[in-house]
Amino acid sequence: MKxxxxxxxxxxxxxxxxxLQRRIVAARKADxxxxxxxxxxxxxxxxxxxxxxxxxxxxxxHVLRQKGVEFYESSRGxxxxxxxxxxxxxxxxxNLGAIRRDVVWYVRxxxxxxxxxxxxxxxxxxxxxxxxxxxxDHGSTEEKLGAIGVHISRWVTSHGFAYNISxxxxxxxxxxPCGIADRKATSLEKLLGRAVEQSEVAPRLAKHLGEMFxxxxxxxxxxxxxxxxxxxxxxxxxxx
Numbered sequence: 560m561k562x563x564x565x566x567x568x569x570x571x572x573x574x575x576x577x578x579l580q581r582r583i584v585a586a587r588k589a590d591x592x593x594x595x596x597x598x599x600x601x602x603x604x605x606x607x608x609x610x611x612x613x614x615x616x617x618x619x620x621h622v623l624r625q626k627g628v629e630f631y632e633s634s635r636g637x638x639x640x641x642x643x644x645x646x647x648x649x650x651x652x653x654n655l656g657a658i659r660r661d662v663v664w665y666v667r668x669x670x671x672x673x674x675x676x677x678x679x680x681x682x683x684x685x686x687x688x689x690x691x692x693x694x695x696d697h698g699s700t701e702e703k704l705g706a707i708g709v710h711i712s713r714w715v716t717s718h719g720f721a722y723n724i725s726x727x728x729x730x731x732x733x734x735x736p737c738g739i740a741d742r743k744a745t746s747l748e749k750l751l752g753r754a755v756e757q758s759e760v761a762p763r764l765a766k767h768l769g770e771m772f773x774x775x776x777x778x779x780x781x782x783x784x785x786x787x788x789x790x791x792x793x794x795x796x797x798x799x
Contacts, residue, residue: 560769560773560774560775561593561594561773561774561775562593562774562775562776562777563593563594563595563596563653563769563774563775563776563777564592564593564594564595564596564776564777564779564784564787565595565596565598565765565776565777565778565779566595566596566597566598566778566779566780566781566784567598567599567761567778567780567781568597568598568599568781569599569600569781570599570600570601570602570644571599571600571601572601572602572604573601573602573604573606573629573631573642574631576597576599576601576648576650577631577633579597580597580650580652580717580718581717582788582792583595583597583652583717583788584652584712584715584717585792586788586791586792586795587652587653587654587715588654588712588713588715589791589795590654591791591792591794591795592787592788592791594651594652594653594654594772594774595651595652595784596649596650596651596652596765596768596774596776597649597650597651597652598647598648598649598650598761598764598765599647599648599650600644600645600646600647600648600757601642601643601646601648602627602629602643602644603626603627603628603629603641603642603643603644603730604628604629604630604631604641604642604643605623605628605629605630605631605639605640605641605642605733605734606630606631606632606633606635606639606640606642606708607630607631607632607633607638607639608633608635608636608637608638608639608640608708609633609634609635609636609637610636610637610638611632611637611638611639612638612639615638615639615734615735616630616639616733616734617732617733617734617735618733622733623733626730626733628641628643628730628733633708633718634710634717634718635708635709635710635717635718636708636709636710636718637691637706637707637708638735639734639735639736640706640708640721640734640736641730641731641733641734641736641744642721643726643727643730644725644726644727645723645724645725645726645727645746645748645757646721646722646723646724646726647721647722647724647757647760647761647764648719648720648721648722649719649720649721649722649764649768650717650718650719651669651716651719651768651772652715652716652717653715653716653772654714654715655711655714655715655716656713656714656715658772658773660714662709662711665709665711665716666691666707666709667686668771668772669707669709669719669720669768669771670686670691670692670693670705670707671767671771672720672764672767672768672771673693673704673705673720673722673764673767674686674693675763675767675770676722676760676763676764676766676767677693677695677704677705677747679763680747680750680751680755682695682747682750682751683695683696684704684705685701687701690742691706691707692704692705692706692707693705694742695745695750697743697745700742701742702742702743702744702745703723703736703742703743703744703745704722704723704744704745704746704747704750705720705721705722705723706720706721706736707719707720707721722747722760722764723744723745723746723747724746724747724748724755724757724760725746725747725748725754725755726744726746728743728744728745728746728749731743731744747760
């Protein structure tokens with residue numbers, strides 16, 4: 560099993576995480592760094608993907624400012640989504656060219672990662688035909704527990720998935736999540752009826768992601784990783 564780097568970025572602003580991903584993608588394309596899995600949490604933010612419709616943002620920018628929610632357009636696929644405290648966001652930066660050159664398969668494996676992690680809490684999450692992400696039953700309908708939006712350039716991946724743990728679900732009322740009007744969001748806490756810590760969930764997501772892609776994660780601190788990335792950037796800049 561190949562080794563990869565797992566980095567917990569903690570609470571990080573969306574633009575900072577986005578800029579960091581772009582640096583890692585460049586290093587990964589140059590084969591100057593191994594596959595990387597970033598784990599983080601974002602302050603309140605709404606992002607719109609490449610296929611997003613602005614009318615799926617249901618409130619004005621003034622209301623967003625009042626609620627302390629930022630808005631950014633993103634290069635990922637998908638429509639509009641919310642990130643915020645209590646949600647784990649995972650950014651796998653993989654060279655799919657060395658794993659399997661299949662975008663649909665990649666998305667299904669991200670779904671499977673979240674489905675298997677959820678099963679460890681005794682909850683059967685599932686896919687819905689034609690709708691990316693994972694869902695859990697709520698009465699006669701299903702609610703969305705995990706969302707996915709990815710970007711792939713020369714078979715190197717960025718962006719990834721968002722998994723609701725203790726997320727304040729009221730923030731999803733500001734948007735039509737992922738452009739699907741008739742489905743609500745849910746969280747692991749809501750499904751379990753108890754408090755859940757991020758530390759209960761992140762290791763499970765990392766474990767199953769590693770299993771899906773044949774990677775054994777070596778955890779490293781944010782600062783140690785940034786030092787490593789800077790060294791990698793210097794190395795491939797010299798070669799270029």
